[in-house]
Amino acid sequence: MSYIWLILLLPALGVIINGFFARWVGRRGVSWIGPGVVGLAFLVACRAFFDIWALPADGRLVEEVFYTWIGSGRFTVEMALQIDPLSVVMMLVVTGVGFLIHVYSVGYMHDDPGYTRYFTYLNLFTLSMLVLVSANNFLLMFIGWEAVGLCSYLLIGFWFERDSAANAGMKAFIVNRIGDFGFLVGMMLIFVTFGTLDFTEVFHAAPGALALGGPTATLIALLLFVGAVGKSAQIPLYVWLPDAMEGPTPVSALIHAATMVTAGVYMLARCSALYVLAPFALAVVATVGVATALFAATIGLVQNDIKRVLAYSTVSQLGYMFTACGVGAFGAAIFHLMMHAFFKALLFLGAGSVIHGMGGEQDIQKMGALRRHMPVTHVTFLIASLAIAGIFPFAGFFSKDEILFSAFASGHYGVWAVAVFTAFLTAFYMFRLHFLIFHGTSRVDREMARHIHESPRVMTRPLAVLAVLSAVGGFVGIPIIYGGNKIGAFLAPALAHTEAHAPHAGVGTELGLMAFSLAVAAVGIALAWRWYLARPEVPGRIAQRYRTLYRLLLNKYFVDEIYDDLVVRPARVGSEAVYQRFDLRVIDGAVNGAGALVRSFASAIRVYQTGYVRNYALSILVGVVLVMAYYLWL
Amino acid sequence: MAAVAFYLVSAVAIACAALVIFQPNVVYSALFLIGTLLALAGLFLLLNAQFIAIVHIIVYVGAIMVLFLFVIMLLDLGRDPAGTEQLPYQRGLGIGLGVLFLAELALMVSFGGGLAGAPEGPLPAAFGYTEVLGRMLFTTYLFPFEATSILLFVAAIGAVVLGKRRG
Amino acid sequence: MTVGLAHYLFVSAVLFSLGVVGVMVRRNAIIIFMSIELMLNAVNLTFVAFGRFHHTLDGQLFVFFVMVVAAAEAVVGLAIIISVFRLRESVDVDRMNLFKW
Numbered sequence: 001m002s003y004i005w006l007i008l009l010l011p012a013l014g015v016i017i018n019g020f021f022a023r024w025v026g027r028r029g030v031s032w033i034g035p036g037v038v039g040l041a042f043l044v045a046c047r048a049f050f051d052i053w054a055l056p057a058d059g060r061l062v063e064e065v066f067y068t069w070i071g072s073g074r075f076t077v078e079m080a081l082q083i084d085p086l087s088v089v090m091m092l093v094v095t096g097v098g099f100l101i102h103v104y105s106v107g108y109m110h111d112d113p114g115y116t117r118y119f120t121y122l123n124l125f126t127l128s129m130l131v132l133v134s135a136n137n138f139l140l141m142f143i144g145w146e147a148v149g150l151c152s153y154l155l156i157g158f159w160f161e162r163d164s165a166a167n168a169g170m171k172a173f174i175v176n177r178i179g180d181f182g183f184l185v186g187m188m189l190i191f192v193t194f195g196t197l198d199f200t201e202v203f204h205a206a207p208g209a210l211a212l213g214g215p216t217a218t219l220i221a222l223l224l225f226v227g228a229v230g231k232s233a234q235i236p237l238y239v240w241l242p243d244a245m246e247g248p249t250p251v252s253a254l255i256h257a258a259t260m261v262t263a264g265v266y267m268l269a270r271c272s273a274l275y276v277l278a279p280f281a282l283a284v285v286a287t288v289g290v291a292t293a294l295f296a297a298t299i300g301l302v303q304n305d306i307k308r309v310l311a312y313s314t315v316s317q318l319g320y321m322f323t324a325c326g327v328g329a330f331g332a333a334i335f336h337l338m339m340h341a342f343f344k345a346l347l348f349l350g351a352g353s354v355i356h357g358m359g360g361e362q363d364i365q366k367m368g369a370l371r372r373h374m375p376v377t378h379v380t381f382l383i384a385s386l387a388i389a390g391i392f393p394f395a396g397f398f399s400k401d402e403i404l405f406s407a408f409a410s411g412h413y414g415v416w417a418v419a420v421f422t423a424f425l426t427a428f429y430m431f432r433l434h435f436l437i438f439h440g441t442s443r444v445d446r447e448m449a450r451h452i453h454e455s456p457r458v459m460t461r462p463l464a465v466l467a468v469l470s471a472v473g474g475f476v477g478i479p480i481i482y483g484g485n486k487i488g489a490f491l492a493p494a495l496a497h498t499e500a501h502a503p504h505a506g507v508g509t510e511l512g513l514m515a516f517s518l519a520v521a522a523v524g525i526a527l528a529w530r531w532y533l534a535r536p537e538v539p540g541r542i543a544q545r546y547r548t549l550y551r552l553l554l555n556k557y558f559v560d561e562i563y564d565d566l567v568v569r570p571a572r573v574g575s576e577a578v579y580q581r582f583d584l585r586v587i588d589g590a591v592n593g594a595g596a597l598v599r600s601f602a603s604a605i606r607v608y609q610t611g612y613v614r615n616y617a618l619s620i621l622v623g624v625v626l627v628m629a630y631y632l633w634l
Numbered sequence: 635m636a637a638v639a640f641y642l643v644s645a646v647a648i649a650c651a652a653l654v655i656f657q658p659n660v661v662y663s664a665l666f667l668i669g670t671l672l673a674l675a676g677l678f679l680l681l682n683a684q685f686i687a688i689v690h691i692i693v694y695v696g697a698i699m700v701l702f703l704f705v706i707m708l709l710d711l712g713r714d715p716a717g718t719e720q721l722p723y724q725r726g727l728g729i730g731l732g733v734l735f736l737a738e739l740a741l742m743v744s745f746g747g748g749l750a751g752a753p754e755g756p757l758p759a760a761f762g763y764t765e766v767l768g769r770m771l772f773t774t775y776l777f778p779f780e781a782t783s784i785l786l787f788v789a790a791i792g793a794v795v796l797g798k799r800r801g
Numbered sequence: 802m803t804v805g806l807a808h809y810l811f812v813s814a815v816l817f818s819l820g821v822v823g824v825m826v827r828r829n830a831i832i833i834f835m836s837i838e839l840m841l842n843a844v845n846l847t848f849v850a851f852g853r854f855h856h857t858l859d860g861q862l863f864v865f866f867v868m869v870v871a872a873a874e875a876v877v878g879l880a881i882i883i884s885v886f887r888l889r890e891s892v893d894v895d896r897m898n899l900f901k902w
Contacts, residue, residue, distance in 0.1 A: 732822035
C-alpha cells in the first residue's frame with residue numbers, strides 16, 4: 001500500500017497551490033483544485049479500504065514507514081502511516097464528507113473576498129485530519145491533533161473583522177489548550193511507561209505492562225480523555241463549540257460536526273486497548289458522555305439560532321459516542337461517528353442553505369413555511385432530522401440503537417435510561433427546529449420574503465448525496481437481520497473489548513429495545529408537532545409558567561458566566577497583580593537597571609569619543625608604538 | 635660612487651618629505667612631495683629597479699600629483715584652513731610619538747635582520763628588466779593583475795559618483 | 802663603506818615616520834593625504850630594497866600593485882575631499898567630526 005502517501009500529498013498540493021499560487025490558477029482554478037484534491041484523496045481512501053478489505057480479518061494492519069522522524073537514543077518516532085479498519089473508516093469519512101462539503105463551499109462562499117484563503121485553510125484542515133487519523137504513533141497523531149486545532153481556529157475566525165468571530169476563534173483555541181495539555185502529559189506518561197510511542201507496540205505491550213484497573217492505566221486513560229474532552233467538546237470543556245458557529249457554515253459542518261470534534265472519539269477508540277485496562281476511566285467516560293448528551297440536549301430545546309441548536313445537538317451526539325466508548329462499545333461509537341458525520345453534515349449544510357437563501361438570517365423565530373421556497377433543502381433536512389431522531393430505517397436509528405443496546409446489555413441501566421431520555425429530547429428539539437423553519441406560518445419580513453430562493457445546484461447536490469447516505473448508510477450496521485453487524489465486524493480487529501461486553505441480552509431484548517426507542521423518538525416528534533404546529537401558543541405559556549427553568553436553559557445554564565467568574569476573571573486579576581508587582585517592578589526594574597548602568601558607564605567614557613579623526617589616528621599610533629615596544633623588549 | 639649617490643638622493647628625499655609636512659603652503663607641499671618621489675625613483679634606480687622607477691615617475695608624478703595639484707587649484711586651498719587648533723596636545727604628542735616610533739624602527743633595522751637566506755654573489759643578469767617583470771606579471775601574478783583592473787574600474791566609477799553634484 | 806639593506810631600510814623608516822607625523826599634526830585633508838602617499842612610498846622602498854638584496858623580483862611586482870592601489874585610493878579620496886568641501890567649504894579634518902555622536 002505504498003500509494004497511501006498520496007492521500008496526504010493531494011491535500012498538501014491543494015494547500016500549496018491555493019495558498020501560494022492562487023493568482024496563477026485564478027478563482028476558477030481554486031474552485032476546481034480545492035474540492036478536486038479532496039475528491040482524489042477520497043478515491044485513494046476507497047482503494048485503501050478495498051485493499052484492507054481483501055486482507056484476512058486478523059491481518060488488517062499495514063504500516064507504511066516513510067522515514068525516521070526523530071531518532072534520539074531510545075526515543076524513536078517514525079513518520080509512518082497506519083492503515084487498519086479504524087483509520088480507513090476515518091479516512092473515508094474525512095475525505096468523503098469533506099469532498100461534499102468542499103463542493104458545497106464552492107457555492108456557499110462564492111462571493112466571499114477570502115475565497116482562496118478559505119479553500120487553503122479547508123485543504124490544510126483535510127491534510128491535518130488525515131495525519132491525525134492515519135498516524136501510527138502518538139506524536140504524529142498529536143501533530144495532526146494540534147494542526148486541526150489550528151485550522152479550526154483559523155476557520156472560526158475566518159471573518160476576523162467581526163469581533164465575535166475573532167473572539168470565538170481564540171476561545172476555541174484556548175479551551176482546546178487545556179485538553180491538549182492533558183493529552184501531552186498522557187503521552188509523556190505513555191512514553192515513560194512503555195518506552196515508545198508507537199501504537200502497535202504500546203497496545204501490544206499494554207496488557208502485560210499495566211495491571212487491570214491499576215493506577216498507571218487509569219491515569220493514562222484519564223489524561224488522554226482530558227484531551228478528548230477538549231477536542232470533542234464534552235463537559236466541562238464544551239463551551240467553545242457553540243461559539244465556533246461564528247465560522248462559515250460549511251466549516252461548522254466539516255470541522256465542528258463531522259470530523260474534527262470526533263477526533264476525541266477516534267482517539268479513545270484507537271486507545272481502546274488502554275481503556276479496557278482502566279474500568280474506572282471507562283466509567284468516567286460513560287458518565288461524562290451521557291451527562292453531556294443530556295445537558296446539551298436540554299439547552300438545545302430552547303435556542304433560537306439555527307446553528308446553535310445544531311451545535312448543542314452536536315455536543316449531545318458526541319456525548320452519545322463517549323457513552324458508547326464508556327460502556328466498552330468502541331465499534332458502536334465509531335459507527336455512530338460515521339452516521340453522525342453524514343446526517344450532521346447534512347443538517348449543517350441544510351442550515352447553510354437556509355441561511356444562504358435568507359440572506360444571512362439565522363434566527364428561527366424569523367423563519368417558517370420555507371418548504372415552498374426550498375424544496376430540496378426541506379426534504380434533505382427532513383431526512384437528516386429523521387436520522388438524528390432515530391427513526392427506522394434512517395442512519396441514526398441503527399447507530400443510536402447500537403449504543404443504547406450496548407449500554408443496556410453491559411448492565412449500565414442508568415446510563416441507558418438517561419440516553420433514552422436524551423433521545424426523546426433530541427427528537428423533540430430537532431423537529432421543533434424543523435417545524436419552525438419549514439412549516440407553520442411564515443414569520444419572514446415581507447421585504448425578505450421576495451428574495452428567498454433555493455440554493456444553486458452546486459450546493460443542493462452535496463445535500464442530496466448526504467441525504468442518501470443518511471437514509472441508507474445505517475444498513476452497514478444492521479445488527480441482527482442480515483448476517484450481523486458488518487461495520488462492527490470490520491472494525492473489530494482494530495479495537496479492544498471489555499470482557500463484560502459479551503451481550504447477555506438476546507435478540508428478543510434487542511428488538512424490544514429498538515421498538516421502545518423508536519416509540520420514544522416518535523413521541524418526541526409528535527410533541528414537537530403538537531406544540532409548534534398544532535397549537536403554537538403552548539410553548540410561550542410553558543415558558544411563562546416555568547420562567548426560571550426557561551431562562552436557565554435559554555442562557556445555557558449560565559455556564560459561560562460561571563466560567564467567566566470562576567476562571568477567566570480570577571486569571572485576569574491574578575495576571576494583573578503579577579503584571580503590576582512582578583513584571584513592572586522586578587523584570588522591568590532589572591532591564592531598566594541594566595540599561596541605566598550601561599548608560600552611566602557610557603557617558604563616563606563618552607568623552608574619549610571626540611569625533612576628531614586625528615585623535616583616533618593618534619590612538620592608533622600609540623597602539624603601534626606599544627606593540628613594537630612589546631616585540632623589541634620582550 | 636654608488637654610495638655618494640645614495641647619500642645624496644636619500645638626503646634630498648628626507649628633506650623634501652620633512653618640508654612636505656612642516657611648511658604651511660599646500661601647493662609647496664605638493665611640489666616637495668614631487669621632489670621626494672623623484673628622489674625615491676633615484677633610489678629605485680640604485681636598486682636595479684629601472685622599470686619600477688620609470689613607472690613610479692609616470693604614475694605618481696605624472697598622474698597622482700597632477701591630480702592633487704588640480705584639486706588644490708580647483709578648491710583654492712593655497713593656505714591651511716583658518717581657525718584655531720582644537721586639539722592643543724595633538725602637535726606635541728604627534729611629534730613625540732613619531733620620534734619614538736622612528737627610534738623603534740631604527741632599533742629594529744639596527745638589529746640587522748632581514749638578510750637571512752639571502753643569496754651571495756652578483757645579481758642575475760637582466761634583473762629588473764621589463765621583459766622579466768612582464769613575464770612574471772602575466773604568469774605568476776596574473777590573477778592579482780586582473781583584480782587590480784577591476785579595482786581601478788570601481789575606483790573610477792566611485793570617483794564619478796562621489797564627484798557628481800547632488801540633484 | 803658599501804651601502805647595504807640597512808641603509809635603505811633606515812631611509813624608509815624616516816620617510817614613514819615623517820608620514821605618520823604629518824597625519825598627526827596637520828589639519829589639512831590634502832596634506833594628510835600626501836602624508837599617506839609618503840608612507841606608501843616608504844613601504845615601496847622597503848619592497849624594492851628587500852627584493853634587490855634577496856635577488857628576487859617579487860618585491861618590484863608588489864610595488865607595481867601598491868601603485869595601482871595608491872592611484873585608486875587617491876582618486877576616490879580626492880573625490881571625497883571635493884564633496885566634503887562642497888558641503889563644508891573647508892578641508893579641515895577637525896570639522897569633519899561626524900563620527901561623534
